[in-house]
Amino acid sequence: QLQFVESGGGLVQPGGSLRLSCAASGFTLDDYAIGWFRQAPGKEREGVSCINSVGSSTKYADSVKGRFAISRDTAKNTVYLQMNSLKAEDTAVYYCAAVLGTCRLAVTTDLNDKYLAVWGQGTLVTVSS
Secondary structure, three states: OOEEEEEOOEEEOOOOOEEEEEEEEOOOHHHOEEEEEEEOOOOOOEEEEEEOOOOOOEEEOOOOOOOEEEEEEOOOOEEEEEEOOOOHHHOEEEEEEEEOOOHHHOOOOOOOHHHEEOOOOOEEEEEOO
């Protein structure tokens, strides 16, 4: 069974940090670009960050540039999202998914599910004092 399992979410104060993990099972992450996405209550899902299949290129939404960093560990078949300087507006459920193409299909205002596959269950990040 192909699946992602996200973890690492939680409650953090503004300015704090969290590291999210996205572990794959049933397939090899190296075959795909992997994106992180988030959805806040009452808002549309948005692409936050993406890393290409070989880990040589990354892409970030403007709202997280300079604060978030995506990376991948081939040996662990896992992708990470390091989130620093967190803000209240980062509060959301964070998901990872395989991108059936380039990272431009993940970090865009026009997400199309036909290019995104194997969604995980998500992990909740709450930024609040």
